[in-house]
Amino acid sequence: xxxxxxxxxxxxxxxxxxxxxxxxxxxxxxxxxxxxxxxxxxxxxxxxxxxxxxxxxxxxxxxxxxxxxxxxxxxxxxxxxxxxxxxxxxxxxxxxxxxxxxxxxxxxxxxxxxxxxxxxxxxxxxxxxxxxxxxxxxxxxxxxxxxxxxxxxxxxxxxxxxxxxxxxxxxxxxxxxxxxxxxxxxxxxxxxxxxxxxxxxxxxxxxxxxxxxxxxxxxxxxxxxxxxxxxxxxxxxxxxxxxxxxxxxxxxxxxxxxxxxxxxxxxxxxxxxxxxxxxxxxxxxxxxxxxxxx
Amino acid sequence: xxxxxxxxxxxxxxxxxxxxxxxxxxxxxxxxxxxxxxxxxxxxxxxxxxxxxxxxxxxxxxxxxxxxxxxxxxxxxxxxxxxxxxxxxxxxxxxxxxxxxxxxxxxxxxxxxxxxxxxxxxxxxxxxxxxxxxxxxxxxxxxxxxxxxxxxxxxxxxxxxxxxxxxxxxxxxxxxxxxxxxxxxxxxxxxxxxxxxxxxxxxxxxxxxxxxxxxxxxxxxxxxxxxxxxxxxxxxxxxxxxxxxxxxxxxxxxxxxxxxxxxxxxxxxxxxxxxxxxxxxxxxxxxxxxxxxxxxxxxxxxxxxxxxxxxxxxxxxxxxx
Numbered sequence: 279x280x281x282x283x284x285x286x287x288x289x290x291x292x293x294x295x296x297x298x299x300x301x302x303x304x305x306x307x308x309x310x311x312x313x314x315x316x317x318x319x320x321x322x323x324x325x326x327x328x329x330x331x332x333x334x335x336x337x338x339x340x341x342x343x344x345x346x347x348x349x350x351x352x353x354x355x356x357x358x359x360x361x362x363x364x365x366x367x368x369x370x371x372x373x374x375x376x377x378x379x380x381x382x383x384x385x386x387x388x389x390x391x392x393x394x395x396x397x398x399x400x401x402x403x404x405x406x407x408x409x410x411x412x413x414x415x416x417x418x419x420x421x422x423x424x425x426x427x428x429x430x431x432x433x434x435x436x437x438x439x440x441x442x443x444x445x446x447x448x449x450x451x452x453x454x455x456x457x458x459x460x461x462x463x464x465x466x467x468x469x470x471x472x473x474x475x476x477x478x479x480x481x482x483x484x485x486x487x488x489x490x491x492x493x494x495x496x497x498x499x500x501x502x503x504x505x506x507x508x509x510x511x512x513x514x515x516x517x518x519x520x521x522x523x524x525x526x527x528x529x530x531x532x533x534x535x536x537x538x539x540x541x542x543x544x545x546x547x548x549x550x551x552x553x554x555x556x557x558x559x560x561x562x563x564x565x566x567x568x569x570x571x572x
Numbered sequence: 573x574x575x576x577x578x579x580x581x582x583x584x585x586x587x588x589x590x591x592x593x594x595x596x597x598x599x600x601x602x603x604x605x606x607x608x609x610x611x612x613x614x615x616x617x618x619x620x621x622x623x624x625x626x627x628x629x630x631x632x633x634x635x636x637x638x639x640x641x642x643x644x645x646x647x648x649x650x651x652x653x654x655x656x657x658x659x660x661x662x663x664x665x666x667x668x669x670x671x672x673x674x675x676x677x678x679x680x681x682x683x684x685x686x687x688x689x690x691x692x693x694x695x696x697x698x699x700x701x702x703x704x705x706x707x708x709x710x711x712x713x714x715x716x717x718x719x720x721x722x723x724x725x726x727x728x729x730x731x732x733x734x735x736x737x738x739x740x741x742x743x744x745x746x747x748x749x750x751x752x753x754x755x756x757x758x759x760x761x762x763x764x765x766x767x768x769x770x771x772x773x774x775x776x777x778x779x780x781x782x783x784x785x786x787x788x789x790x791x792x793x794x795x796x797x798x799x800x801x802x803x804x805x806x807x808x809x810x811x812x813x814x815x816x817x818x819x820x821x822x823x824x825x826x827x828x829x830x831x832x833x834x835x836x837x838x839x840x841x842x843x844x845x846x847x848x849x850x851x852x853x854x855x856x857x858x859x860x861x862x863x864x865x866x867x868x869x870x871x872x873x874x875x876x877x878x879x880x881x882x883x884x885x886x887x888x889x890x891x892x893x
Contacts, residue, residue: 362649410677416647418676421667427637428672431607431644431652434629438605439648458668461634465641468632 281402281411282388289356289386299350304518307350311517314384315345319544320571321380321393327564329397331405335541335554337377339481339514340448343537344369344381346520347446356386359413365443366432368416370425371450371479372406373556379403379412387414423456425449426476430462433474433532444526448477452484455493460505463532467506472527476507476534479514481541485555499536507534514539545570583746587616587685589721590742593728594653595620598627601732605629605645607654609638615655615685635660639668639680646678651735653728657691658684658700658741666706669739674713679735681728686744688778688828689863689871696862700741704805705833707739714738714759715806719780720749723803726757743777745868750780750801760807768798771886772816772823776802776835779826779857779877786882797886802827805835813842818850822889826857826877834858853893855885 299307318341326332348354352365369378376396383390388402395401402411406420417428429447436443449459466474478498482489489495502509508529512519514537523535541555542548545567548559559567598604598620605627608615612630621628629645631638635656642654654661661684662669673680684703691698707715714736718724727740755763765780766787775783780801787797798820800812816823823843825836836856843854863871872878 366644366647408675417643417678418671421671423636424640424668424671427640427668428644428647430637431641432647433644434641435605435645435648435650438626438650441648443648445644458634458636458640461631461637462640464634465631465637469629 282392282413284357284359284413285383285386285389286357287386288384288390292356292385295349307521308517311345311349314349315342316571318345318377318380318384320568321383321390322376323545323559323564323567323571325376325380325393325396327559327561328394330558331397332376332558333373333556334559335483335548336371336374336450336479336481338543338545338548339539339541340371340374340377340479341543342515342517342520343448343477343479344377346517347524348381348385350521351524352446354414356414359387363441363443366416366429366445368419368425368429368447369407370419370422370447371453372419375403375405375407378407378415382412382414388412422450422453423458426459426462429474430466430471433466433471434469436473437471444473444475446475446477446524448479451478451480451482451489451495451498452492454478454495454498463502463505463507466532470530471532472530474532475524476532478534478536479539480536481539483541483550483552483555487552502534502536507532509534509536511536512538515543580746583748584721585746586718586721586724586743589724590683590728591616591619593725595623597728597732598624601651603649603651604732605650605652607631607638607642607645607652609633609635609656609660611656611685614657615683617655635664636668639665639682640672642680643668643672643676643678646680651679651681651732653681653683655683655685657698658687658703659698662700662703662706662739669707669713670710673737674710677712677737680737681731681735682739684739684741687741688743688745689868690744692868692871693865695865699863701829701859703739703741704827704829704835708805708833708838712737713806714804716804717741717776717802719777719801719803720747720751722749722751722753723757730757730759741777745778747778748781750784757803760804760809762800762802762804762809762812764798764812765801766797766799768796768820770796770821771890772798772800772820773882773886774800774802774823774825774839776827778828778872782877782879783826783882785879786886789879789883790886795886795890802835805838808838808842810842813839814846817843817846817852820852822853822855822886824855824857824882824885824889826882828872828877829858831856831858831860853889855889857881857885
């Protein structure tokens with residue numbers, strides 16, 4: 279069904295790396311994560327520069343989260359993306375599709391040669407991810423507040439079918455203003471979905487302004503606690519903390535990871551600047567960014 | 573509630589057949605789950621819940637989450653029947669139906685319970701007469717409207733055999749049987765309930781039996797009326813509509829829905845694209861405004877969704893074009 283197909287060399291390298299990291303040291307794992315996150319950030323900058331469109335700030339804030347999940351946590355097989363027993367990953371903040379595409383290509387779900395087609399006419403790589411065209415995408419997102427309910431359904435299904443599948447969903451922090459997320463969190467807690475991990479990319483910026491100047495979310499941790507989640511507040515760019523935060527629930531409750539991040543992380547002139555929500559770097563700025571990410 | 577009664581003898585609430593069939597299938601197919609929004613009673617899922625307590629997922633009064641949860645269940649290979657009063661299933665969670673079900677192609681069966689004006693006096697907030705217009709605009713979503721208890725069972729069996737993203741209108745207003753055991757349920761095909769050569773009457777849901785009654789009345793005047801049971805609006809039976817346009821001299825379409833974009837609009841748009849000489853007059857019966865207070869039967873009469881009006885439109889279309 280998917281339009282794109284696995285890159286066999288990358289996929290086998292990825293699977294070998296996964297098994298190596300599963301039995302290796304934390305130091306080795308974190309070094310690999312740093313290296314792969316840097317590569318993914320470089321791909322993001324190049325892809326958005328080429329396309330002349332994209333959401334670079336949120337792509338760069340979520341990169342370490344995605345890299346940690348795909349490199350060290352999720353049980354996936356890029357050569358068999360529909361494998362029934364796979365873990366489920368949902369990018370609810372679908373506008374950060376380039377970060378997901380770059381991550382998926384890095385893991386061999388499809389060839390990295392596809393990335394330059396991002397947003398080009400008839401490309402599989404739309405501005406928002408499409409599960410029927412891109413292997414590794416579980417549900418089509420873009421309108422905000424959609425990923426978490428779908429993740430809740432997948433987690434309920436895993437429990438009904440006695441599957442070991444874990445479900446991870448990444449939301450933007452601005453997205454937490456959508457009421458559907460709070461409906462879904464109530465369900466997640468009600469059903470005691472300890473196989474579900476909700477990750478909030480807490481970069482504190484939304485499209486037009488800071489979250490706290492728009493429709494304030496703080497104290498987000500207390501709100502999530504009050505909704506019955508096991509809250510883990512971490513530095514969203516610290517690989518050791520990310521890896522630890524993605525460990526299974528210890529309380530029987532769903533886990534909510536508040537990953538404090540910097541929008542635009544890694545590129546000095548983009549970091550924490552609201553205008554870089556979807557501003558596009560010039561050719562010169564792309565070169566500067568790539569040097570910073572060297 | 574006065575919308576429940578009095579019902580004519582020999583008429584049936586399709587929700588009963590829905591629940592019985594779903595339970596029978598769920599006994600042999602563990603993939604079947606039901607999802608609802610506190611509507612265990614109104615979706616007639618009490619017996620399902622009692623027999624399969626783990627497989628009835630009641631998310632409470634939260635329709636956006638309900639449809640998203642359905643998509644997640646389908647993603648895992650289950651067959652979710654997402655059940656809610658049709659106005660809330662379609663209106664409140666329209667974007668979830670679009671993005672999570674239709675665009676994502678998750679095999680969710682959306683069961684719009686008590687559609688049309690089944691909720692009578694509860695008023696337009698509880699009527700589902702916009703659903704066909706809204707959902708017709710979504711590619712990749714089937715829309716089926718079983719007209720009686722047999723078709724309701726057939727629809728559910730077909731969807732379990734071959735799940736696909738679908739909206740099913742499950743009627744609450746009691747209706748007589750209009751199809752027989754030998755009438756097949758085929759995706760995108762309008763069963764022909766009566767052959768005819770002068771005029772074609774196309775009804776859906778509650779209005780199919782009224783189309784048949786109108787055909788009886790027209791026969792007394794020597795008018796031969798073909799009656800089509802519009803069981804689908806997507807995919808629509810283009811062949812049956814084109815045949816009606818070529819073989820009969822007028823088409824009358826009735827739906828318990830708003831005329832802006834519903835079944836009648838779909839039929840008219842197909843006929844309008846035929847060559848000159850093959851475009852008979854098309855008369856549309858339906859709603860154009862929010863309903864006043866009244867029972868379902870009162871409102872069906874109020875909006876002229878009756879056998880008499882069906883026949884009048886047919887006669888006028890034949891007489892005046």
